[in-house]
Amino acid sequence: MTEQAAPRAGLEGVAVADSAIAKIDGTVGELRYCGYLIKDLADHSDFVETSALLWDGELPKQDKLAKLRTDMRQQRGLPTLALDLVQRLAGEQSPMDCLRTVVSALAIGDDVLTTDDAVNRERAIRLTAQLPTIVAAYDRVRKGKSIVEPREDLTHAANFLYMLTGTVPSDEEAEIFDTCLVLHAEHGFNASTFAARVTAATMSDIYSAVTSAIGTLRGPLHGGANTAVMNTLLEIGSVDAVEAHLDGMLARREKIMGFGHRVYKVVDPRALILKQFARDLAKQKGEPKWFEMSERLEELMKSRKGIDMNVDFYSASTYHYMGIDADLFTCVFAMSRVAGWTAHVLEQCANNRLIRPRANWVGPDDRDYVAVDQRS
Numbered sequence: 118m119t120e121q122a123a124p125r126a127g128l129e130g131v132a133v134a135d136s137a138i139a140k141i142d143g144t145v146g147e148l149r150y151c152g153y154l155i156k157d158l159a160d161h162s163d164f165v166e167t168s169a170l171l172w173d174g175e176l177p178k179q180d181k182l183a184k185l186r187t188d189m190r191q192q193r194g195l196p197t198l199a200l201d202l203v204q205r206l207a208g209e210q211s212p213m214d215c216l217r218t219v220v221s222a223l224a225i226g227d228d229v230l231t232t233d234d235a236v237n238r239e240r241a242i243r244l245t246a247q248l249p250t251i252v253a254a255y256d257r258v259r260k261g262k263s264i265v266e267p268r269e270d271l272t273h274a275a276n277f278l279y280m281l282t283g284t285v286p287s288d289e290e291a292e293i294f295d296t297c298l299v300l301h302a303e304h305g306f307n308a309s310t311f312a313a314r315v316t317a318a319t320m321s322d323i324y325s326a327v328t329s330a331i332g333t334l335r336g337p338l339h340g341g342a343n344t345a346v347m348n349t350l351l352e353i354g355s356v357d358a359v360e361a362h363l364d365g366m367l368a369r370r371e372k373i374m375g376f377g378h379r380v381y382k383v384v385d386p387r388a389l390i391l392k393q394f395a396r397d398l399a400k401q402k403g404e405p406k407w408f409e410m411s412e413r414l415e416e417l418m419k420s421r422k423g424i425d426m427n428v429d430f431y432s433a434s435t436y437h438y439m440g441i442d443a444d445l446f447t448c449v450f451a452m453s454r455v456a457g458w459t460a461h462v463l464e465q466c467a468n469n470r471l472i473r474p475r476a477n478w479v480g481p482d483d484r485d486y487v488a489v490d491q492r493s
């Protein structure tokens with residue numbers, strides 16, 4: 118029998134490809150997109166420019182960026198079929214289920230067998246422009262409100278909040294939301310991105326890759342954690358109740374959502390920026406409770422378990438302060454990460470090899486077939 122190497126559970130620490138999109142140094146809490154520190158992008162860039170960086174590997178020059186902004190603004194609308202689907206599904210499916218189904222349906226009418234780079238780039242731009250429209254329309258329909266058409270004069274972030282609420286947000290709120298999108302846009306070979314690359318590596322189409330990624334993101338160990346964080350905060354209810362609630366969860370050996378990370382051994386740099394947003398919004402809205410509860414939970418998790426918060430932790434209270442429903446948080450994550458997913462599809466396709474790992478065999482040895490009437 119040939120010797121089998123022990124598998125790496127969860128592929129921890131295994132490098133599966135070369136990539137030039139995101140670099141993460143988990144030992145010092147550093148994240149860079151294409152070489153640029155996340156803090157610099159959060160401070161100086163915006164979501165559309167950051168998407169261009171992810172797709173092209175370079176910050177766009179002025180004319181290219183202006184064209185991209187126009188293209189994305191013009192492509193926010195949904196085809197009739199997709200809108201019909203949103204209306205049909207809004208009362209029946211959860212937001213992430215609806216998003217996954219509608220993104221899959223966006224392939225209808227497109228010649229998906231054409232997978233060359235130029236066409237895939239156009240699709241990446243269109244998908245990134247359209248995801249917010251799906252999410253906002255879903256929320257409006259399920260609340261019995263009329264769908265708000267996208268407005269070309271608003272930024273990507275402001276337009277989403279406008280389509281969601283029917284009101285143009287303040288510049289400050291739109292900017293905070295835009296930065297949240299920058300922070301979530303890319304994170305290397307996380308589970309959903311890996312799923313997208315595995316799909317693309319079979320030479321399937323970009324819609325299928327993004328659909329796989331959305332299905333993977335929704336799990337509570339990945340993007341679903343931000344919704345789960347908010348549900349935990351709602352369940353706890355007050356700052357005074359945080360400690361007993363946390364101790365109860367830890368005694369039952371439950372995972373505390375929004376904490377821990379496979380790659381970061383220190384605090385996630387994105388979480389620090391989001392914490393400041395949650396603090397600012399708490400003050401602005403005159404509703405400190407959600408921030409204070411989060412901060413108490415953060416301190417207690419650190420002292421009880423030595424585990425740091427991750428990106429999902431303060432994104433929960435930040436989005437809550439913006440009036441976004443908790444079950445939409447993972448969709449908001451997808452609206453941003455679609456830029457990273459599609460950048461990875463482009464990178465995978467540019468130098469493709471089928472991704473096909475193997476498993477160590479732990480099942481029974483050779484067996485003789487037993488007829489159905491002779492099975493014990």
Ligand SMILES: CC(C)(COP(=O)(O)OP(=O)(O)OC[C@H]1O[C@@H](n2cnc3c(N)ncnc32)[C@H](O)[C@@H]1OP(=O)(O)O)[C@@H](O)C(=O)NCCC(=O)NCCS
Pocket residue numbers: 127337338339340342371372373374375376377378379380422424427428429
């Ligand atoms: C992100 C996550 C899946 C990483 O998982 P991982 O690398 O496989 O690490 P493990 O789940 O094996 O955790 C290692 C240890 O830390 C503990 N741990 C990790 N995250 C924890 C959390 N959020 N709450 C409580 N304990 C946690 C585990 O119980 C385990 O302890 P043990 O060795 O005593 O059994 C994990 O930290 C987690 O489930 N976090 C909560 C979900 C979340 O916020 N996901 C979003 C990630 S951005």
